[in-house]
Amino acid sequence: MNKRVLIRFVPPAPIKVSVSKGLSRTRNWNTDKLVGFLQEGLEIWAFDAYPELELAVVESHQAEIRFDSWKPDKEQAAEMREAIGEQMGIVLEGIEPDEYLSE
DSSP states (O other), X not given: OOEEEEEXXXXXXXXXXXXXXXXXXXXXXXXXXXXXXHHHHHHHHHHHHOTTEEEEEEEOSSOEEEEESOOOOHHHHHHHHHHHHHHHHHHHHTOOHHHHBOO
């Protein structure tokens, strides 16, 4: 049986882009596409690092990594949260912002 890990992801804030002097517009993130990219990147990594884990990334207003229906010991939980957090940073470094921002 796989162990499920729920990753609550808080999308980045919208970005203000200067259009001309004194005029700017806001570009919002396509959060569904961003969550999908993160899910895919983490699954690729977890396949080798933690083959027993089933990861689920969801958009949230509060960041959290939760162990769903199982409980690792405190040390293992801390190590896994740190590893997942580091990998999230690595995966998100690979995005091309223009592909994930509104026009």
